[in-house]
Amino acid sequence: MxxxxxxxxxxxxxxxxxxxxxxxxxxxxxxxxxxxxxxxxxxxxxxxxxxxxxxxxxxxxxxxxxxxxxxxxxxxxxxxxxxxxxxxxxxxxxxxxxxxxxxxxxxxxxxxxxxxxxxxxxxxxxxxxxxxxxxxxxxxxxxxxxxxxxxxxxxxxxxxxxxxxxxxxxxxxxxxxxxxxxxxxxxxxxxxxxxxxxxxxxxxxxACGPLAVEAVKASVYETAEMTETDGLAAELGRGWPIFDTADAKEGSRAFAEKRPPVYRRA
Incomplete structure (x- = not known):
């Protein structure tokens, strides 16, 4: 440090x-x-x-x-x-x-x-x-x-x-x-x-998925000055890839198994 x-x-x-x-x-x-x-x-x-x-x-x-x-x-x-x-x-x-x-x-x-x-x-x-x-x-x-x-x-x-x-x-x-x-x-x-x-x-x-957190923050700032139409399109570009991550699958699995998720930035 x-x-x-x-x-x-x-x-x-x-x-x-x-x-x-x-x-x-x-x-x-x-x-x-x-x-x-x-x-x-x-x-x-x-x-x-x-x-x-x-x-x-x-x-x-x-x-x-x-x-x-x-x-x-x-x-x-x-x-x-x-x-x-x-x-x-x-x-x-x-x-x-x-x-x-x-x-x-x-x-x-x-x-x-x-x-x-x-x-x-x-x-x-x-x-x-x-x-x-x-x-x-x-x-x-x-x-x-x-x-x-x-x-x-x-x-x-x-x-x-x-x-x-x-x-x-x-x-x-x-x-x-x-x-x-x-x-x-x-x-x-x-x-x-x-x-x-x-x-x-x-x-x-x-405690949240780090890839999801960073993508959400990026989307908020990226779309701030866009029209709603452009912003919604940009949001899909940021958001859809998150659903394909191992972390997204882990989050759903942990919820079903009633345990804390273990995210690996993957």
């Missing part, structure tokens, strides 16, 4: 847990964090034993966005990673899930601040859990900046446009309950339990 000084990686069964680990700065984005995040997504994609990913933050915060001190020219930690950015100028966007979509489901476990770049990364995740005191928002316009991590495109596709525009144009904070009310997150849980809930959801996913 990889990881950097600002991003820890650990395994919980078939789940890869990526933890933003810069609590003294509310997990503001740093170069080591971005490199670690990108490497984590790649590890999950390449390891068939990993069936789900949980993204969370250390120290009671998720992510407070970009390090504004670094943006102001005061330097960013982790200069030793500059060669990685030179080799792949899009690495930071992939890390933030702007230019990259892992094939495994990604579950966000949010406590505390999830603002600016944190809310932008959130939009790249698939399932979202938050502690009741979590705070969300896109604060960029208040700083005279632009939320260039994808929010002007993705947010209006994930929540009603009127709510997307209010969040984008006011730069105000949103409580977890309000974020759930507009559909930005799916679960609000007691503070300190977001990771537990996310891992519980991950376990439910891990």
């Amino acid at each position: 990889g990881g950097t000084e600002h991003l820890t990686v650990q395994r919980e069964g078939a789940t890869l847990v990526l933890t933003l680990n810069r609590p003294e700065a509310r997990n503001a984005l740093s170069l080591p964090m971005l490199v670690g995040l990108y490497d984590g997504w790649v590890e999950a994609d390449e390891d068939d034993a990993i069936r789900s990913i949980v993204l969370t933050g250390a120290g009671g915060a998720f992510c407070a966005g970009m390090d504004l001190k670094a943006l102001a020219g005061k330097g960013m930690e982790g200069e030793q990673y500059r060669d990685r950015l030179k080799a792949d100028p899009d690495l930071h966007w992939k890390a933030m899930l702007r230019h990259h979509r892992p094939r495994k489901p990604v579950i966000a476990a949010v406590e505390g601040y999830c603002v600016a770049g944190g809310t932008e990364i959130l939009q790249g995740t698939d399932i979202r859990v938050a502690g009741e005191s979590a705070t969300f928002g896109l604060f960029e316009v208040k700083r005279g900046l632009f939320p260039i991590g994808g929010s002007t495109v993705r947010l209006q596709r994930q929540i009603p446009r009127t709510h997307a525009l209010e969040m984008l144009l006011t730069g105000r904070p949103y409580s977890a309950r309000e974020a759930a009310g507009i559909g930005l997150i799916g679960h609000v849980v007691p503070d300190g339990t977001a990771l537990d809930k996310a891992l519980a959801v991950a376990e439910q996913i891990n």
